[in-house]
Amino acid sequence: MKFKDLCQCYYNLENTQKKLEMVDILAETLAKADEKEIGKISLLTLGKLYPDFVGIELMLAEKMAIKSLALATGKSEKAVQSSLEKIGDLGKTAHNLLENKTQSTLLAFTGQQEIEQYDVLEIWKILDNIAKITGEGSTDKKIRILSGLLSKVTSLEARYISRLIAGNLRTGVAAQLLLEALSKAKTGDRENKEFLERAYNRCSDIEFVSTILYEEGLEVVKQIEVKLFSPIKVMLAQRVSSSEELLERFNGSCSLEYKYDGLRVQIHKKNKDVRLFSRSTENITNQFPDVIQFINDSASKDEFIIEGEIVAFDHEKETILPFQNVSQRKRKHDIDQKISEIPVRVYLFDVLYSDLKSRLDSAYLERRETLKEIIKESNDIRFSHQILAENSDEIDEFFHQAIKDSCEGIMGKSIGEDSVYQAGARGWNWVKYKAGYDAQLSDSFDLVIMGAEYGKGKRAGKYGAFLLGCYDKIEGVYQTFTKIGTGFTDEDLEFFFKELKPLVRDKPKEYQSDIESSIWFDPKIVIEVTGDEITRSRLHSCSRGFMESNLEGLALRFPRFTGRIVDDKAPEQATTNDEIRTIYLKQ
Numbered sequence: 001m002k003f004k005d006l007c008q009c010y011y012n013l014e015n016t017q018k019k020l021e022m023v024d025i026l027a028e029t030l031a032k033a034d035e036k037e038i039g040k041i042s043l044l045t046l047g048k049l050y051p052d053f054v055g056i057e058l059m060l061a062e063k064m065a066i067k068s069l070a071l072a073t074g075k076s077e078k079a080v081q082s083s084l085e086k087i088g089d090l091g092k093t094a095h096n097l098l099e100n101k102t103q104s105t106l107l108a109f110t111g112q113q114e115i116e117q118y119d120v121l122e123i124w125k126i127l128d129n130i131a132k133i134t135g136e137g138s139t140d141k142k143i144r145i146l147s148g149l150l151s152k153v154t155s156l157e158a159r160y161i162s163r164l165i166a167g168n169l170r171t172g173v174a175a176q177l178l179l180e181a182l183s184k185a186k187t188g189d190r191e192n193k194e195f196l197e198r199a200y201n202r203c204s205d206i207e208f209v210s211t212i213l214y215e216e217g218l219e220v221v222k223q224i225e226v227k228l229f230s231p232i233k234v235m236l237a238q239r240v241s242s243s244e245e246l247l248e249r250f251n252g253s254c255s256l257e258y259k260y261d262g263l264r265v266q267i268h269k270k271n272k273d274v275r276l277f278s279r280s281t282e283n284i285t286n287q288f289p290d291v292i293q294f295i296n297d298s299a300s301k302d303e304f305i306i307e308g309e310i311v312a313f314d315h316e317k318e319t320i321l322p323f324q325n326v327s328q329r330k331r332k333h334d335i336d337q338k339i340s341e342i343p344v345r346v347y348l349f350d351v352l353y354s355d356l357k358s359r360l361d362s363a364y365l366e367r368r369e370t371l372k373e374i375i376k377e378s379n380d381i382r383f384s385h386q387i388l389a390e391n392s393d394e395i396d397e398f399f400h401q402a403i404k405d406s407c408e409g410i411m412g413k414s415i416g417e418d419s420v421y422q423a424g425a426r427g428w429n430w431v432k433y434k435a436g437y438d439a440q441l442s443d444s445f446d447l448v449i450m451g452a453e454y455g456k457g458k459r460a461g462k463y464g465a466f467l468l469g470c471y472d473k474i475e476g477v478y479q480t481f482t483k484i485g486t487g488f489t490d491e492d493l494e495f496f497f498k499e500l501k502p503l504v505r506d507k508p509k510e511y512q513s514d515i516e517s518s519i520w521f522d523p524k525i526v527i528e529v530t531g532d533e534i535t536r537s538r539l540h541s542c543s544r545g546f547m548e549s550n551l552e553g554l555a556l557r558f559p560r561f562t563g564r565i566v567d568d569k570a571p572e573q574a575t576t577n578d579e580i581r582t583i584y585l586k587q
Contacts, residue, residue, distance in 0.1 A: 001033050001119065007154075009025060013026060026045070044169075047163070047168050051206065053204060053231050067147070069147070089506060094159055094161070118152075172510045176473070197424070229270075231266050235427075237411060239434075247395060258407045259402065261406065262326050267307070278330075298376050298380075304351060309347045328342055349384040363417055449467075449500065450521065451518070451521060458490075467515060478571070480512070484559040504520070528563075529561055534555070
């Protein structure tokens with residue numbers, strides 16, 4: 001497939017808001033792809049070169065992109081910078097600057113007789129080369145290759161190459177929509193998406209799933225199982241607000257575990273090769289060499305996938321430290337220093353693969369016993385604190401002990417025959433019961449920063465308030481839920497201004513918002529927020545249409561930032577509108 005044809009598809013996607021129409025547009029293009037290129041096309045369509053867990057990203061600094069565009073267009077860097085500031089989008093800037101470039105100018109600059117017709121795989125290889133250049137002089141090499149490429153492609157291709165190097169295509173296509181389009185393109189039926197989604201949740205590898213679909217067909221996709229070093233999408237829990245509700249959900253008996261305030265981790269091991277993956281499938285192996293050692297020292301078997309929580313731990317006081325401590329361990333610099341400053345302990349709670357087979361379809365208590373056969377407890381590795389409960393008094397006692405032991409709350413887990421591990425799903429086999437904040441509403445929410453307003457007075461020169469949203473998994477969109485300006489320290493505001501500034505853009509098409517925001521951001525940063533109550537709102541779009549009135553949505557009153565940046569969650573793992581509806585009905 002020619003890259004220009006794929007870019008035309010992206011352009012068409014960018015210019016419609018209708019989900020079904022987007023699926024049709026994408027499916028029509030994907031149907032023309034062959035088995036050798038569909039994997040790379042799938043990755044590029046999500047704005048990636050590799051699956052997230054591989055850890056190779058193309059993202060170039062804005063200054064490098066500006067220099068590359070200046071060389072490709074013959075403009076000065078100042079002129080490119082000025083255009084970018086005016087337009088606010090690197091892709092549109094590249095498109096505009098190259099659109100009016102005459103053939104004679106192009107010929108004089110490149111020595112080429114005409115625009116080159118690149119295949120998708122050729123573009124992928126060039127971008128991959130740029131991503132992998134390291135060492136002395138790497139910046140100049142990257143600029144030289146990128147500027148050369150931009151000078152040889154059409155303005156439309158330059159639009160999406162520029163966005164790829166910035167890390168976001170801005171077409172509104174997420175994994176769920178892509179899976180639906182792949183299903184329609186290859187099987188003729190979008191309903192077969194469920195089989196692709198099942199496979200994707202087991203390996204987090206869209207390139208692998210799409211290639212198998214095109215090479216071997218849907219029946220083979222249905223047989224895809226977990227594989228080592230490809231992280232499984234984590235199982236998520238629903239919420240309950242009392243011990244009585246928790247017990248009722250499980251028909252009178254269940255397993256209880258502490259809900260630790262740490263980093264959820266999936267641990268893959270084959271012989272001495274141990275890799276760690278975060279809840280969002282990011283490879284965090286290099287940040288935790290101490291955990292690698294713990295696993296190798298404690299493992300009774302050579303090959304497995306297990307799941308747990310890494311917490312910051314004070315070994316002298318035998319105390320779990322707050323999340324803010326362990327979150328510092330995710331930094332990629334000064335690792336040895338952080339190991340000594342912030343020691344950790346791992347609490348394990350599940351096994352997903354062992355003895356050369358998937359354990360996802362095994363019952364929970366069976367998985368728990370298998371886990372004990374795999375790992376020997378030590379001072380650094382423990383099994384999550386667990387009991388079986390049959391009445392609300394036992395639940396309340398366990399809950400209060402968990403809070404006393406510096407945990408967030410407790411998890412309730414089904415112990416029935418159907419207590420399988422539901423990869424990528426938020427079902428009722430697991431529920432979470434968390435400690436209340438000092439407010440009427442006991443729940444906290446992990447919300448995406450969608451937009452902001454500039455600050456005034458003491459907050460001048462920074463963002464003073466933020467528009468926050470939840471995720472609609474069915475539609476693949478973000479809906480506004482609250483505006484927040486309280487709970488932030490000066491350091492918080494400095495941090496958010498620095499982190500959000502590179503994410504500024506036009507309003508994303510995947511945002512459902514009737515509220516105007518002075519600044520819009522790419523959906524990247526998730527923060528934890530509490531509030532007093534959930535109310536009906538004509539301003540906010542969360543769950544609009546759920547009430548009797550189609551004009552009303554749901555909103556969080558008196559929101560407060562807890563100080564926690566949920567950096568181990570992808571934006572699609574933020575609190576969903578479905579969760580918020582459930583909480584609203586319980587108030």
